[in-house]
Amino acid sequence: MQTHKMYFTDFEDAVSQFIGLSVILDYNEQGVLSNVILGGDEKELHETNKKNIEVISSSVKAVLINFYDSHKNLKFRPIFKQLLTEELAYSFIDRSYPEIDGTFSYFIENLKRLCIKTYESESTEMGFIIFKDAAVDVHEFLDRRDLKYTPLSSPRDLEYFIEDKQTLKIVDSKSVSFVINFEYKVIGFVQKTKNKQSIIDIMMDRHRFVEERDIKVMSHDYYVASQIPDYSSFSESLTKLNDMQKEVVNELKKEHEINNDETDINQLTKQIEKKGLSEEQEIQLIKKLIVYVLLLEKEKKILEEQTDIFAKEETATLYLADLLKEKIQDLQNEKELKKVDFVYFKNKQINWSSSYEYIISYMNGRWKLRNYFVLRSILTRFVMSQYSLSNIPYTIEKINYSIPRVLDLYNLVKRLSEKNIGSLICILRRSPQKNNTIFKAMLQDGKVSTEKYRAIVQTENGHPINIRSCDPYLFELIASIDGAIILDYKLNILSFAEMIGSRPNASGGVYRGARTLAALSASYYALGLKISEDGDMQLFENEREIARI
Numbered sequence: 001m002q003t004h005k006m007y008f009t010d011f012e013d014a015v016s017q018f019i020g021l022s023v024i025l026d027y028n029e030q031g032v033l034s035n036v037i038l039g040g041d042e043k044e045l046h047e048t049n050k051k052n053i054e055v056i057s058s059s060v061k062a063v064l065i066n067f068y069d070s071h072k073n074l075k076f077r078p079i080f081k082q083l084l085t086e087e088l089a090y091s092f093i094d095r096s097y098p099e100i101d102g103t104f105s106y107f108i109e110n111l112k113r114l115c116i117k118t119y120e121s122e123s124t125e126m127g128f129i130i131f132k133d134a135a136v137d138v139h140e141f142l143d144r145r146d147l148k149y150t151p152l153s154s155p156r157d158l159e160y161f162i163e164d165k166q167t168l169k170i171v172d173s174k175s176v177s178f179v180i181n182f183e184y185k186v187i188g189f190v191q192k193t194k195n196k197q198s199i200i201d202i203m204m205d206r207h208r209f210v211e212e213r214d215i216k217v218m219s220h221d222y223y224v225a226s227q228i229p230d231y232s233s234f235s236e237s238l239t240k241l242n243d244m245q246k247e248v249v250n251e252l253k254k255e256h257e258i259n260n261d262e263t264d265i266n267q268l269t270k271q272i273e274k275k276g277l278s279e280e281q282e283i284q285l286i287k288k289l290i291v292y293v294l295l296l297e298k299e300k301k302i303l304e305e306q307t308d309i310f311a312k313e314e315t316a317t318l319y320l321a322d323l324l325k326e327k328i329q330d331l332q333n334e335k336e337l338k339k340v341d342f343v344y345f346k347n348k349q350i351n352w353s354s355s356y357e358y359i360i361s362y363m364n365g366r367w368k369l370r371n372y373f374v375l376r377s378i379l380t381r382f383v384m385s386q387y388s389l390s391n392i393p394y395t396i397e398k399i400n401y402s403i404p405r406v407l408d409l410y411n412l413v414k415r416l417s418e419k420n421i422g423s424l425i426c427i428l429r430r431s432p433q434k435n436n437t438i439f440k441a442m443l444q445d446g447k448v449s450t451e452k453y454r455a456i457v458q459t460e461n462g463h464p465i466n467i468r469s470c471d472p473y474l475f476e477l478i479a480s481i482d483g484a485i486i487l488d489y490k491l492n493i494l495s496f497a498e499m500i501g502s503r504p505n506a507s508g509g510v511y512r513g514a515r516t517l518a519a520l521s522a523s524y525y526a527l528g529l530k531i532s533e534d535g536d537m538q539l540f541e542n543e544r545e546i547a548r549i
Contacts, residue, residue, distance in 0.1 A: 003031030007068055014081040015060060018088050019369050020536075020548050023060075033068075036060045052357055052373045063091050082365070089360050089367035093341075093352055094132070107184035110158050112362065115345040119168040126345050127173025127199055129190055130180040133339035138179065138187070141340065145202050148191040155185035173344040174198040203342035204418065207356030210337070211376065211410070215403050218380045241295050248292045252285070265292055347420045349535070359418070363534060370535070372414060374547050378539055379406050379413075379427075382527045386430040386489035405491040408467045412475050413529065413537075417549075422533040423479035424515050426500070426526040430489045442525045444499035457493040464492040479531075484518060486526075520545075 005027045016023040019038065026035040036057040067084055074080075094104060117124050131138055142149040161167045161178075170176055171189075177199045179188040192199050249263060256272045272285060341354045349363040357373045383406050387398045416423050426442075457465050457478065467475075470493060479485055483497035500518035516538065519528035523540035530538045537549040 002072060003027075004033040004065075004068060005031035007072060008033065008064060010076050011064070011081060011084055014085055015064075015088070018085050018367060019056065019060070020371055021374075025064075033061060033064060036064070049373055049377050052371075056369075056371075059091055060088065063087050085367045089362070089369070092358070092360050092369060093354055103184045107158065107180075110162070111343065111345075111350050114162060114168070115350050115362070116348045117168055119165065122169075123348050124168045124345050125173050126168070126171045127177030127203075128180050128343040129177055129199075129203060130184070130341040130343065131187075131339065132182050132341060134182055136336060136339050141336070142179075142190055145206070146193050146196045147199065147202065148193055149179065149188055150191070151179075151188035152186065155181060155183065155187050158184075158186055161186060173200045177344075200342075200344055204353060204415075205411070206337060206340075206342075208407070208411070210356050212403060212407050214373075215376060215380050215406055215410075216399065218377060241298060245292060245295050248288050248295070252288055255281075255284070265289070346418065349420065351418055361535060368536075370417065370537075370549050372410075372549065375413065375537065375539070375549055376406075376410050378527070378547060379410055382427060382541070383489060383491070405467050408470075409487075409491055412467070412470075412472060413531070415472065416476065416479055416531050417535045417537055419476070420533050420535050421476060421480050421531065422515065423531045424484040424500075424519055424522075425479070425487070425529040425531075426484050426519075426522045427487045427491070427529075428489060428494075428526045431525075442500060442522060444501040453497075454495070457496060464488075464494050467491040467493065484522065 005025075008025055012023060012025055015025075015036075021038045024037040025033060026037055028034045038053050038057055063084075067087055071080065071083075090105070090108070093108075111128075114124055114126060129142075131141075138151075139149055158178075161171075171178055175192050175198070177190050178186050179190050181187045190199060192202075196202075197205075245265075246263070249265060249268060252268060252272065253259070253262070256275060258268070258271055262268050262271065269285070269289065277285065338355070341352065343350065343352045345351075347363075349361055352360040352362075354360065357371070359370045359372065361368050361370060383402050384399070387402075413425065415421075456474070457470070459465055459469075467487065468491075475485075478493075478496040481497045483499050485496045486494045486498055488494055500522045502517060502521050513532075515530050515532075519530035519538065519540045520543060522528040523543050528540040530540070532538075537547075538545055539547045539549075
């Protein structure tokens, strides 16, 4: 009889390609799938993204088992990999899949057909706001975002509108988008209002408050992990000491035939002495009391150490408590956001935003899960690691300083990926060397090459502009030029369009493309982030790839 292990051998690589993380399928002795392990041995990835990884793992496991039940009697064919990837994508888009009816699949097939169409040689850039729950007030949701909603008199199938070629141009995801209900029917149109952001910018920025809170929590957790010892070790030590103390008490009670619930060593000693002791018994009692006192001394030392750490942690705990209060306040908005998806086309690619943690994209017949939580985690960890987090007040100050900057960079990088803008971004490590000294070693010609355009990324006083004050369209512009954007660890933009010199020891044998090799070489000095024209991202650090998104 065929087992999960025998059957899934042909599908493991397809799952890895869809998720963008290494995947190991774990089985029990009977060959039944027991666990889906993501990210290999990247310990930090698991520690900072435990919840997200568990959600993805359980979702993938459920889809695999369902796929096995449906296809186990059919002989394997390569097209099954594509079918499995479809099932995985659909399960992340709509959690009720495969229980939902065929309208969902039919709607997606229409999207596939539409995204590759053109209007006067230009690709379609249509947008769809999807309300997955009838309980969400469409008017209120869109009004709060300064978007004008015009409902239809009755829901219509998408086909009703796409029969007209003009629809391909009018519904552009910027000024006009479709509004879709939970039955995947068109219920109206939404328009941007004058002098406001585009629809796509508003909808893709709708999770910002949640992401900012997550970066705060991640920064706090990074500090706790790097500065405060593992609390569990204290707990284990104290438990062992208490057990040993109980063992001494029980031995004394057994030896002197004392049958009561007494646990206090002083009271027990008095009871034993009242019975009268021989010289040998007195020696044995003293030995056991010495052991007990030594255990108490050890316990006292551990508690003193723990007290110092608790005192140190108190301010950080208060800070975290404030974050949790924010979470409670935002919970209602967050719950509502989970019920609203946004879909848009770009460069003949479908991008389906159903969660702030990831986007599901479709291009050239291939579905892919872009795990943006991995990007957020790596950027946060890298920036925070550049500071000397020696005390709580300083740490919280730096967390509060860094969070909006990390979030801005994170959103800008996401925009590059979503718009398929090939680019290279390097964030320099903190170094006692001056930035120009690092440039000399890092850059191809040993000097900054964009001197004549330096004013574009400088303040009026000639200082580098920070990512906070950089216009998103300017960032997209300088990112799209050949070469790398260079930032320091405070996320000041030092230069752009820079050619990175190759390092002789960089292990580039497994990589192709000048931009990828440049990111690999730059990672000796920086966090190297390469975005390809299809939106895929690779992150490099210490001359090795640490993530692919």
